[in-house]
Amino acid sequence: IMTLAVTSTAMPMTQVEDMVETRVAQKISQISGVGLVTLSGGQRPAVRVKLNAQAIAALGLTSETVRTAITGANVNSAKGSLDGPSRAVTLSANDQMQSAEEYRQLIIAYQNGAPIRLGDVATVEQGAENSWLGAWANKEQAIVMNVQRQPGANIISTADSIRQMLPQLTESLPKSVKVTVLSDRTTNIRASVDDTQFELMMAIALVVMIIYLFLRNIPATIIPGVAVPLSLIGTFAVMVFLDFSINNLTLMALTIATGFVVDDAIVVIENISRYIEKGEKPLAAALKGAGEIGFTIISLTFSLIAVLIPLLFMSDIVGRLFREFAITLAVAILISAVVSLTLTPMMCARMLSQESLRKQNRFSRASEKMFDRIIAAYGRGLAKVLNHPWLTLSVALSTLLLSVLLWVFIPKGFFPVQDNGIIQGTLQAPQSSSFANMAQRQRQVADVILQDPAVQSLTSFVGVDGTNPSLNSARLQINLKPLDERDDRVQKVIARLQTAVDKVPGVDLFLQPTQDLTIDTQVSRTQYQFTLQATSLDALSTWVPQLMEKLQQLPQLSDVSSDWQDKGLVAYVNVDRDSASRLGISMADVDNALYNAFGQRLISTIYTQANQYRVVLEHNTEITPGLAALDTIRLTSSDGGVVPLSSIAKVEQRFAPLSINHLDQFPVTTISFNVPDNYSLGDAVQAIMDTEKTLNLPVDITTQFQGSTLAFQSALGSTVWLIVAAVVAMYIVLGILYESFIHPITILSTLPTAGVGALLALMIAGSELDVIAIIGIILLIGIVKKNAIMMIDFALAAEREQGMSPRDAIYQACLLRFRPILMTTLAALLGALPLMLSTGVGAELRRPLGIGMVGGLIVSQVLTLFTTPVIYLLFDRLALWTKSRFARHEEEA
Template sequence: MNLSAPFIARPVATTLLTIGLALAGLVAFFKLPVSPLPKVDFPTILVTANLPGASPETVATSVTTPLERRLGAIAGVSEITSTSSVSNSRIILQFDLSRDIDGAARDVQAAINAARVDLPVSLRSNPQYRKINPADAPVVVIALTSDTLGQGRLYDAASNILQQKLSQVGGVGQVVVSGSSLPAVRVELNPTALSKYGIGMESVRAALAAANANSPKGAIEVGDRRYQIYSNDQATVAEQYRSLIIAWRNGAPVRLSDVAEVINSVEDIRNEGQANGKRSVLVIIYKQPNANIIETVDEIRALLPELQAAMPNDVDLQVVSDRTTTIRAALKEVGSALVIGVILVVLVTFAFLRSVRAGFVASVSVPVSLIATFGGMYLLGFSINNLSLMAMTIAAGFVVDDAIIVLENISRHIEEGMSRVAAALQGAREVGFTVVSMSLSLIAVFIPILLMGGIVGRLFREFAVTLTVAILISMVVSLTTTPMMCAYVLRRHGDGGGERKPGLFFRLSERAFDLLQKGYGRSLSLVLRHPLITILVFLVTVLLNIHLYATIPKGFFPQQDTGRIVGGIRADQSISFQAMRRKFRQFMEIVRADPAVESVAGFTGGFQTNSGFLFATLKPLKERDASADQVIARLRPKLAQVPGASLFMAPVQDIRVGGRQSNALYQYTLRADSLPDLYAWTPKIVEALRHDSSVITDIDTDQQQGGLQVNVTIDRDSASRLGISTSAISATLYDAFGQRQVSTIYNALNQYHVVMEVAPQWWQNPEGLKDIYVSTSGGAVSGTQSSSGISTSAPAAATSASTNASGNAAAAAAAAASQAIANQRTNQIAVGGRSSASTGQAVSTAPEKLVPLSALTTYQFDTTPLAVNHQSMFVASTISFNLAPGKTLSDAVTYINDTMREIGVPSTLHGSFQGTAGAFQQSLSNQLILVLAALAAVYIVLGIL
């Protein structure tokens, strides 16, 4: 059976089919997504929960652990890690690669619902979850700066305008705003003034909570008209809150401004963002897993003029990091290498065939096969990336082989005197099976890669399949288009069909080929005359390769220079935010001053005040004198001069495995049978690893047990004797020092908060605890308790009048009514929502009985963890590190294992590599098996054929 015969007999149809195949690939090329690496979906879900004001240990025990118990029971969870910090719980679930992420998300939602009964009632909202890809880095970072507007206004504009608009761009997966927080009205209480008026902090909180209402009021209908009722039941700015009456004393109102400083500020003042030396708010944009990164960034940039026009005046938008700059350059470079490879293949083919017509026939298969491969990639859901383009580059050398085999055999028959069509039919029939067997044997090499599991298998599967598709298309083209072209394009040498007689080039090349052929013949004869020596050389070569395989250092992926550097700041665990902000600015200036750095942006604050993060964008390679690793190396000595803090920097990599965040690329996690062993040995191991910086650098650990705390000890007997509960003391402390959100301000775009705490001079000094007072009534004075928690006892005059004789009843009623009307007029902010505004009673009039906190408590300084980390639901510590120049991951693994043995780590302590280092170790376990399987597959296919 001759598969080529129908195509030789129908040259027009074959030509059109070939053109159609190429056009389909060309159309697919422009539709394929572009990314640095193949799409690898790590089924990962992030669960977050907020318990404002709670310590890391409280968050870990009351929020994280109950959630972990429920989430850990979900099928297919391969890794569960968590970090509990101040007010925040962060749990990352990584599932098996075969697990459907949507089904896993439904299971996570069910687990969160089941865990709700175990969570504290003070949790403001249900834990939230979302799907993430830990391998994704931000594609774009936009900085908002202004010379006149405050950080709160910038954050508000970023949250209300940029975040919403950018989230609607095709391909955008997540938009994060950092560097500040939403605008807020901050009430900074004066504890001394409160005690003077006999007002408890809980009463102030309750008054503020009742000061805003966003509830329906109904309507009035007059004849054929309807009037909607509206009232000024909201206060939106600080000025409107200052006149709020919070109590009556001796017939005079006590306004909020009498006991507090009320200012327009932000929800969390412990936040800082910077970009290129200016205070800024950062908008960090991530892409969806299957998005075309270049198209996504192009759409974002096209939207920027519209977004700039929507910003308030004097707000400047600047792109400080664009991930696609180096991706475009890398893909262009690989694409250029592919084109050069194709040209070289064609030139070599022409040079060896020494015939324009024959070279043309053989060369057609290369572009047709490669272009048509893009169509197969599109149908398989692949992308244009470095690995797929590398597969195409390698395929350029493979795809021409089949065509040359067919061409040579047909040419031989033509030279022997057969007609072109007959020679094409005969030659294609003779070598058709050879072409098929050769193509299948090449494909067999990639079968083990196709069956490879884990992350490495997912990454290289697209490489192997792309190469396989190219080889298969080349086989089809060689058995259809190539013999058809041979039948109608080739000419016998010397015929008058347009071929010229051999020229100088032909004669010179013929001599060179004769010499090459004779040399090969002599070497072949020598080998055949000494078979034992030949076999011995073969065995030595095999043994040498085995030795090299065992001794050559191994790595996971080569270190990339993507033109982007990320940095994590770790300061002393007891550092204040004010000091942290100074160090953050120092680091930013040092990095910015490097001549290779084009821009730098970063932020600090939030849940961990001793940490920060920065993004540095390097100049293009042509404009800088150093690689990313070299830039980091020369910055290290300068960064080390900043006392009390460290900045760990690493180049952004296209592949990152694992969900735990760290300040370096690679991770080693420690767990112990007892917590004291873990906490005692982790610093020792870190110190031992730092002795030799020639293998690993930037060594850090997420174990932070050295934070400072003020331990307030309650005298429960004294508190009980005075009628004060521990919850009342805790609530008062939260009111004073917790940046407590006590009321909500509504507007058309967003919701804002009223934040209450004591003035800075009290929260910046532990001695301020002595000026805090607790109400013996828990925050409400005697009298009728309103639904809002504010006492509604009658004013003193009215209460006194109501106890007089019945003859004075009318006067008492009149006095009460007059006082009620005065209250309503004086209090500029109506009490709505849950309060009893209809009574006319604004606030209480009787002084509360206040007890100094110092009479009920004592305090002492102690240490506390800044974060509690779990691995597989057990407390763990993770050591992160980067590789020293010239070292590989296998060197680091050996060094860490040797160090652990040398310092005598007890058997109760267990260590394991996580993330990228863990994936590397896993890949080593089956690497040899894959090599042997590839060899076996080739021989099996050849044996069958």
């Protein structure tokens, strides 16, 4: 959640590291909500013993002799106690050496009766435990602290607590030490939440405005307007009970719910107002209107919640991410139904009257005439449509076909790429680059990056650790300025930085924006990964270059790279085993000697009250650098003599893999890639699969997408089943409510129009069909059938209670319900409009949801007003024909 850098203008970095580890990190770890504090920079204090190979050789000693002497001179073991008649005494001794000076005076051997001290044959100094690790904050070497929160902890309050402690913590440190906050994830989270809250308030204002525009009465506007805060407050209560947090997903659900929760209240108040305008008393009108519309409200509510059921039971990563979203939205819808069937009729009975509804101003009269003309025009158009049912049916079938075609051809992605102001980078240099060389290259790249006007700070790391596999790579974290302080979005900044760094010779820079919604747990060069697994290294070394060559030519991929590095320089020590055996030297002796000299070997531990430190043994390669240092290695033979390594071994230079990764015990390499702006992840995945087929990879090589790409394939495969499950769930709920097989089909016939509108809107906006957009389409499935439910409920009631013909009943139902249909659709549309138009932090995540819903609602609103009545009549004729056939069969039987 936060990255801190500790620098000093006077203290060595080893002292800074020790102070950070024992004081600063400990204090931060104690803050409520902090789960883990990790340090980068590798400057942990140690005593470094740099042997002079020529000096120990001249004295007839070996590095193993020195190692054994140091190990035996610095111990920390139990010594027992003296238990007397009256008291016990614990035994202790000066068996620990604490400083470099004490080690310098250590006697490691005698020669001609004279002591040989460690300082005579080695440089002993206070240094770093690992001299091949380093971290930088901007251009200063630093110790970097990465703070992670506990699972379930509130990230905002945790970050606030850390910031509150920092001034007090800084005062307790030496004046030359500076603690800087390099990045704070909560800054973007706060901005994103603020933007979403603004969009929520805007949605509420727009919905209330549309209610007033239709009802033209302040009391009538207040009644459904009350449903919004009551439903949201009730939803918050359930969220607290379920331990949900306010985040992007739950706030998106609440924003969308703003358009939903007033729908039921609008339907109820519109029906009650109609009876009051006819002259009935408010109380009687409220009872009659609410009772008449009650079944419709239940149908609307449960069929909409049924759409969300498949989301609740999805077992993959997408299901786990969106469970809070689905539950939050379902709770809001359920509470709004309760409010509309209880509080709304009561408020109508108390607040509405014939006088208040009939009281009109100039705006009311003008809008009333406008709506009357619209309804009259709709009535004329509907009459014509009902006279040409097969033409209308062909339009409905065309929308179904067009939905399928759009689904096939629309670009598909996983999650939208967010701009949260942080870029993760990997710097790659030639395979045999040393730490010093890599550190120099890193500083050159840092100078270039920090010149960019969008960059606020830079953290970089060089060396081998858990996330950095080799010395020829470096990790970068680029923190950008806030969105309102820079001109360009993160993708343009990345392109600009890569172009600038291309001028630095000998390095490749891979950049990707970090994401709030991600399932990747490993650090990677790029956003997407693809693995090749083989039974042998030879197979990988043969096929990885061929596949890489093909993939790098594909326009659907960019920044293609591989972690297969098989050109690392190796000094291969080829030991003559016969000669070594004759001298009594084992391969273990050879390995020990090499490790003592060149492995930064940890040979002993220094214990203090606050921490523990290591003693590091190595040869002083500054005296004899390069491969010549191998000639200085000496071994002890079985007769006690000193044998040069060169007398029993030859050194050969070879190439070998820098590291070998394994998956399920087999060697594996990972190919990383990004997707250019003009292509989708689906295009990239298909291109890789096609390339595999053209190469005809052997059977002993298996390929698999990893991380987000694997989850994308899984989500893409389950999306169709998810939509089918949502439709089936709605059909079952509607079938139970209507006790009919036919009427649910009529209601569900509205769904293709929503799909066409959503997919067309996404394509026009240049958005991919990603997980967020699919969630929007699933919500549309639940929304657009509201129009059909309101029409069919009133048509069935007119047939049953007034004895109307099906044609007259559906015609009257469409005209009577036109206003509430238009109101509820516009309310849902305006609830999604702020999401579609959002531009702030996290807008990339919210925008596809708004685009899909707005597009789907516009198209479905226009088409379903005409197609639903036609389909209702066609299914009514089908039902009559089916009944007559059954009756004829029964008579013949």
